[in-house]
Amino acid sequence: MSRSSAAYEAAPPLSATHFIDNRIHASEALWAEESEKILGRTWKFVCHESEIPELYDFRTTKIAGKAIIVMRGGDGTVRSFFNACPHRGSVLARLPRGNARQLTCMFHLWSFDDRGRCITVTRPEGYARCGIEKSDLGLREVRTEAVMGLVFANLDDGAPALRSFLGNALENAQPVLEAEDFEVFHYHSAVIEANWKLWHETNVDLYHEWMHSVNRRTGIRADGYFDRRFLDYGNGHLSMEPFRVKYENYPGWTAREDHTLPGLTPGEFRFIDLFPNTTIILRATNIRIDTSTPISPTQTRIEWRGLAPKSDSPEVRALRVQHHNQLWGPFGRNLAEDIIAVEGVQRSIMSETSLYSLHAREEGGKGQDDGGSRAYYAEWSRYMGRRASDPFGSRERLDNAAE
Amino acid sequence: MSLRQRIEDLIHDLAFSMDEERFDRYLASCSESFEYTISVDTPELGREAVWLHHDKAEMRDLFKGLRQHIRLQGQFLRQLSSPYVEVDGDGETATARTTFLTIYTELDGVSRVYAAGRYDDVFQTAGDSPLLAKRIVRLQTRDLGPGSHLPL
Numbered sequence: 001m002s003r004s005s006a007a008y009e010a011a012p013p014l015s016a017t018h019f020i021d022n023r024i025h026a027s028e029a030l031w032a033e034e035s036e037k038i039l040g041r042t043w044k045f046v047c048h049e050s051e052i053p054e055l056y057d058f059r060t061t062k063i064a065g066k067a068i069i070v071m072r073g074g075d076g077t078v079r080s081f082f083n084a085c086p087h088r089g090s091v092l093a094r095l096p097r098g099n100a101r102q103l104t105c106m107f108h109l110w111s112f113d114d115r116g117r118c119i120t121v122t123r124p125e126g127y128a129r130c131g132i133e134k135s136d137l138g139l140r141e142v143r144t145e146a147v148m149g150l151v152f153a154n155l156d157d158g159a160p161a162l163r164s165f166l167g168n169a170l171e172n173a174q175p176v177l178e179a180e181d182f183e184v185f186h187y188h189s190a191v192i193e194a195n196w197k198l199w200h201e202t203n204v205d206l207y208h209e210w211m212h213s214v215n216r217r218t219g220i221r222a223d224g225y226f227d228r229r230f231l232d233y234g235n236g237h238l239s240m241e242p243f244r245v246k247y248e249n250y251p252g253w254t255a256r257e258d259h260t261l262p263g264l265t266p267g268e269f270r271f272i273d274l275f276p277n278t279t280i281i282l283r284a285t286n287i288r289i290d291t292s293t294p295i296s297p298t299q300t301r302i303e304w305r306g307l308a309p310k311s312d313s314p315e316v317r318a319l320r321v322q323h324h325n326q327l328w329g330p331f332g333r334n335l336a337e338d339i340i341a342v343e344g345v346q347r348s349i350m351s352e353t354s355l356y357s358l359h360a361r362e363e364g365g366k367g368q369d370d371g372g373s374r375a376y377y378a379e380w381s382r383y384m385g386r387r388a389s390d391p392f393g394s395r396e397r398l399d400n401a402a403e
Numbered sequence: 404m405s406l407r408q409r410i411e412d413l414i415h416d417l418a419f420s421m422d423e424e425r426f427d428r429y430l431a432s433c434s435e436s437f438e439y440t441i442s443v444d445t446p447e448l449g450r451e452a453v454w455l456h457h458d459k460a461e462m463r464d465l466f467k468g469l470r471q472h473i474r475l476q477g478q479f480l481r482q483l484s485s486p487y488v489e490v491d492g493d494g495e496t497a498t499a500r501t502t503f504l505t506i507y508t509e510l511d512g513v514s515r516v517y518a519a520g521r522y523d524d525v526f527q528t529a530g531d532s533p534l535l536a537k538r539i540v541r542l543q544t545r546d547l548g549p550g551s552h553l554p555l
Contacts, residue, residue, distance in 0.1 A: 051448070059447075096446050096447040097448075097449060184448060185448075185452065186452055187445055188443075190546045190547060190548050191546060211473060212472075213471035213472050250468075251464055251467065252464030252465075252468070318453075321452075321456075325453070325455055329454045329455060330454055330551070331441060331550060331551055331552070332550070333472060336551065336552060337472065339549035340473055340474070
């Protein structure tokens with residue numbers, strides 16, 4: 001039976017943990033609060049160490065909208081700084097990657113070394129009367145730590161250490177990432193018209209795999225798909241027991257029997273979702289890492305990386321690239337479908353035709369249980385101090401709703 | 404009609420075939436050894452990356468499976484420059500460079516530039532009609548939004 005307006009607007013008759021109020025994907029006020037309370041305080045994956053292999057290599061990125069430069073210093077240590085000159089704010093590094101012993105601002109030619117110290121001020125005598133010294137003018141350092149080649153940064157100087165934040169969440173990737181030196185062979189990014197959490201919710205949500213022709217054939221119909229248990233590592237980090245994907249079930253594709261990554265068995269699939277916005281997916285022969293940077297409540301830049309062992313021969317690398325692109329490249333059979341889906345969800349939210357999302361599936365913690373997304377939103381609620389199902393305490397129209 | 408003119412016509416016909424999703428016609432214009440590659444200069448990595456590489460059989464499989472997939476429902480339109488064609492001295496192959504813009508029009512009629520790049524093509528010219536033997540799409544656009552289930 002269809003529902004009246006009042007019935008449709010009423011909260012679902014479910015436990016408060018089993019649905020969310022979709023305004024958490026649209027509200028400007030909540031987004032600003034998330035930027036401070038979650039994105040500004042948690043560890044964010046910023047790059048793989050192979051992207052800055054040499055001394056003085058740098059890579060630029062963003063955390064919670066703030067421009068960051070990640071740099072390997074002359075001592076080999078990876079540090080991060082705000083990518084802004086403390087003088088007048090000009091961007092220091094304008095390229096996505098490079099190598100520089102010192103960062104020189106193009107605007108007034110102040111320069112900074114690999115520790116973030118200000119080493120040159122043009123015509124310094126002009127500052128003699130006000131008493132500013134170079135030692136007062138260093139870059140803002142951002143805490144940076146690496147584990148298994150994955151570099152994370154955190155805007156919060158007082159946050160717990162990375163290893164404490166992650167706990168054992170990387171145990172499913174550890175046998176692979178520690179067995180070989182990896183490098184990034186694929187990078188692309190796109191701005192999607194959707195809230196950042198919708199992307200990471202989709203990475204946790206296996207129920208949506210019915211949408212994908214590839215996943216229906218190669219995953220859902222494979223032995224053991226529904227027997228896998230979710231693994232909850234705390235702090236919002238999740239994983240699932242591995243299983244073997246039948247790639248050969250998709251027309252024209254072959255089984256992933258050869259060149260399996262060390263630590264995996266042929267065809268094996270694993271994933272790790274790190275709160276709040278990084279996912280690592282291992283598919284037999286290659287690895288994908290997603291991370292996102294919210295631009296607004298309704299826009300998100302997502303970055304995708306593909307990783308493979310550095311030791312690959314050209315022939316083996318070509319095979320891994322092919323396997324990566326089959327599913328995950330911009331012309332692949334899987335990635336586009338997720339984006340089309342979440343952008344559609346966002347449109348419904350903005351037009352206020354979708355008020356609540358149900359996360360109520362229970363399959364004993366296995367298969368397509370919504371336990372993963374419930375754990376994700378429980379952690380969101382912990383940081384935000386409010387339930388995702390009741391973020392405002394009343395149902396009011398969004399101030400930025402679509403007409 | 405000169406060989407050069409026939410190659411220019413073929414390049415445009417390939418674009419129309421892809422726009423109109425007439426995949427049999429597209430493949431009929433390709434040699435049996437056809438190879439298709441989308442290559443992207445990735446400044447974040449400092450090198451070229453391959454985003455799609457298929458031979459003719461793989462292209463056929465890709466086209467056959469399209470109906471099973473959730474994909475963008477609007478229309479793509481390929482706007483080509485005048486191809487720059489060079490016929491090799493032996494008369495058996497020719498190369499062509501053609502820049503393109505792909506326009507995507509949503510179902511509500513809003514159009515936007517979807518992708519910009521260049522086709523670097525090799526043609527077999529020994530037979531009655533030239534055939535596309537190799538296409539490298541040198542793609543400049545790197546933010547493709549959702550991406551595409553179709554080649555460019």
